[in-house]
Amino acid sequence: MKPPFFPLPSGRAALVPSVLAADFTCLKHSLAPVRKLADWVQVDVMDGHFVPNLSFGPGIVPGVAAASGLPVDAHLMVEEPGRFIDAFAAAGAGLITVHAEARGAGACVKKVKALGLKAGLALRPKTPLSKVLPYLQVLDLILIMTVEPGFGGQAFMPEMMPKVKAARNLITGSGRGIWLQVDGGINALTAGTAALSGADSFVIGSALFSAGNPAAFLRGLKKKL
Numbered sequence: 001m002k003p004p005f006f007p008l009p010s011g012r013a014a015l016v017p018s019v020l021a022a023d024f025t026c027l028k029h030s031l032a033p034v035r036k037l038a039d040w041v042q043v044d045v046m047d048g049h050f051v052p053n054l055s056f057g058p059g060i061v062p063g064v065a066a067a068s069g070l071p072v073d074a075h076l077m078v079e080e081p082g083r084f085i086d087a088f089a090a091a092g093a094g095l096i097t098v099h100a101e102a103r104g105a106g107a108c109v110k111k112v113k114a115l116g117l118k119a120g121l122a123l124r125p126k127t128p129l130s131k132v133l134p135y136l137q138v139l140d141l142i143l144i145m146t147v148e149p150g151f152g153g154q155a156f157m158p159e160m161m162p163k164v165k166a167a168r169n170l171i172t173g174s175g176r177g178i179w180l181q182v183d184g185g186i187n188a189l190t191a192g193t194a195a196l197s198g199a200d201s202f203v204i205g206s207a208l209f210s211a212g213n214p215a216a217f218l219r220g221l222k223k224k225l
Contacts, residue, residue, distance in 0.1 A: 003116035006071045006094035006140075007039055009177045013191075013225035014039035014201040015218055016073065016181070019064055020055060021205030031067040033215040034208075037222070040071040040095070042183075042203050045088075047078040050102060051149050058084070061091035073097060073141075075122065075183075077149050081108045089115045097122050097143055100131040109135050120181070124149060125157055129166050136174050141201065142167050146194070147184030156185025161197040168198025188221055195225050 007014065015038045023030035034041065041064055046055040058074075065072050073095040074088040081098040085108060088096055097120030098108045105121065112119040120141035121132055125148060132142055144164050147154035164182060171178045181201035182194040191202045202225070211217040 004071060004092055004094035006118045009179050009200060012200075013195065013222065014179065014181075015222060015225075016040055016042050016201060016203045017068070017208055018042045018044060018183070018203050018205035019060070020044045021209040023209065027063060028067040030209065031064070033213075034218065035069045037215060037218040038068070038070055039201075040073055041065075041068045042073045042075050043093075045074055045076045045078060045084065046149075050079045050099065051077045058087040058091035058093075061088065061093055065092055071095070073120070075120075075143070076102070077122075079103060081105070082111065085111050085115070089117055094118060095120055095141060097141060099124065099149075100127055106134060109138060113138055120179075122149075122183075123163075125160060129163055129170065132167070132170070136170065136178075137176070139178055141179040141181055142171070143181040143183055144199070145184055146182050146186070146190070149184070154185055156187075156190040156193075158190075158193060161193065164194060164197040164199050188217075188224065191221060191225060 017034045046053045048054045071094040074093040075097045080103050082104050095118040096112045099122045109119045118140035122143035146157050146160045179201045182199045183203035187207035
């Protein structure tokens with residue numbers, strides 16, 4: 001089976017709606033405004049152990065892909081991501097992001113790549129950037145969490161910006177095309193702050209789906225960034 005398409009870094013900002021904040025009474029209607037405006041969609045997968053919340057299984061991926069018309073990133077905020085990689089790959093995720101703090105993170109990154117998919121590594125706020133170094137030559141995305149993962153609607157942590165700047169320097173030094181993503185408390189103001197620090201991929205949840213006109217919100221943010 002041919003791996004699903006997933007965009008590569010292009011020098012432009014990538015806007016990534018988080019399905020966690022969408023309206024699940026009508027997912028198709030909620031995701032309609034992001035079609036052709038966002039770059040991909042993120043599904044936050046939580047197991048109630050790694051983070052104190054529960055969310056989605058792989059069954060949501062085909063519906064999200066169909067409703068949005070966009071590639072899907074499965075962000076695995078789970079204790080044992082290795083148990084779920086095959087299922088999310090089979091469901092159609094084009095990017096699978098695991099946490100550096102999770103069990104067997106390195107083996108998981110290798111498995112994702114072996115399946116022909118894009119691989120991301122996420123860092124909680126207290127996790128040092130050095131955790132990405134062993135995988136820098138294979139990663140397609142580095143995610144710097146700008147809140148403690150687990151719940152949407154939290155306040156952005158500006159103290160993460162030195163880590164974002166250091167990650168940008170690492171990526172530039174590697175000579176590779178690696179997305180530098182921020183996730184947590186991202187809105188029009190904080191996205192600009194993170195962009196100035198070197199981020200080029202922005203996960204947007206509450207600020208997007210609570211906007212009166214989500215499509216206009218995305219157009220304005222893309223123009224600003």
